[in-house]
Amino acid sequence: MNLALFDLDHTLLPIDSDYEWGQFLVRIGAVDAAEFARRNDEFFAQYQAGTLDPVEYLEFSLGTLASFPQDRLKAMQQQYMAEVVQPAIRPAARALLQKHIDAGDLVAIVTATNHFVTAPIAKALGVEHLIAAMPEVDADGKLTGKLVGTPTQGAGKITHTKAWLAKMDKTLEDFDTVHFYSDSHNDLPLMSIVSHPVATNPNAALKTHATAQGWPLIDLFND
Template sequence: MKNLALFDLDHTLLPIDSDYEWGQFLVRIGAVDPVEFKRSNDAFFAQYQAGTLDPVEYLEFALGTLARFPRPQLDAMHAQFMREVIEPALLPQARKLLQDHLDAGDLVCIITATNRFVTAPIAKALGVEHLIAAVPEEDEHGNLTGKLLGSPTSGPGKVTHTHAWLEQIGTPLDGFGRSHFYSDSHNDIPLLSVVTHPVATNPNAALSAHATSLGWPLLQLFND
């Protein structure tokens, strides 16, 4: 029977937060107002770390920023972002963990609260075909409208989106011999709680305490 391996992205497979770093990148290249954008970006990031982030409010902010630029310019900026920020953060230990599951024949998927525009090229660079991420609306020319399609892929939303994806491919969660989910954040406890093999990966303090109390394994992917 086939196994399932789900992975969070930021601070799990990456030692950075791609969403936050994308914002910092926009500031650095002068694409957004440095003072106002950094203030908002930092505030949302602090809310995320504290577990108080309103995902819809944040996604409207992030996608609204993307909508300011025509798609060719966005794609060029993202290619630069990949070269300068993401590629140096694609570390061998994360690649090996993914490859171990792929070599075992597991169905591998990255599931992240970060939007698909930012994360799809990252998943591709990691060699992962399947990605569940917040979906930005596009117009007929491929430009982003600033709106979110569907619901956020964060917190309990990760459970909902995982079940919906598995229904599409024809195998429910309990149809796998083993289901793994690797995450660093207490925000992902809902999905960690429904798989057969939750792994607290580079866990923050809240997740570390929760995982320890339940006997879940802790994996320090970047600090060994």
């Protein structure tokens, strides 16, 4: 069996699902538009610059989620999927995922974005396994606004991927081939330890590194 790992934002989707969720909340009037948009833009700029504190950002994002009742969260999640995510899904991304699924590979999305935002996206893409930042919930299942464990970002993707595999009594070394598809240099830690890293719609920093390393480069959004 082979293993195929995928980043999500700007890799399988031509959008940043976390950022767009924030923009969606502003658009529907669920949050204070000026203040939320300011914070959201600041965090996004930090992410692009590689200076983002992932815990600070995740707890800002999860704290926003925790302010809503569960039934409203579910309704907003469904509206967001219909209006923002579903129209963004590209045929080439679906086809690449399906190629690995049809080959019998173990397929997982490994994303720094939180599980609340990404779980319905993984389902829409037909991917059973999702490794994402986990929000804490209380005894009633309500989000508390806190993060469980460490962020699934940078080297954290290695930690969480290995922990996920360990639950199945597997390691990365158990697979003949391990692909990891990503657009970002932030994912170089995990890309550097798999057998088949693939720079997918890469940003400038990753494109430069991938070219120097002789890694394949693909574009899923040029359709």
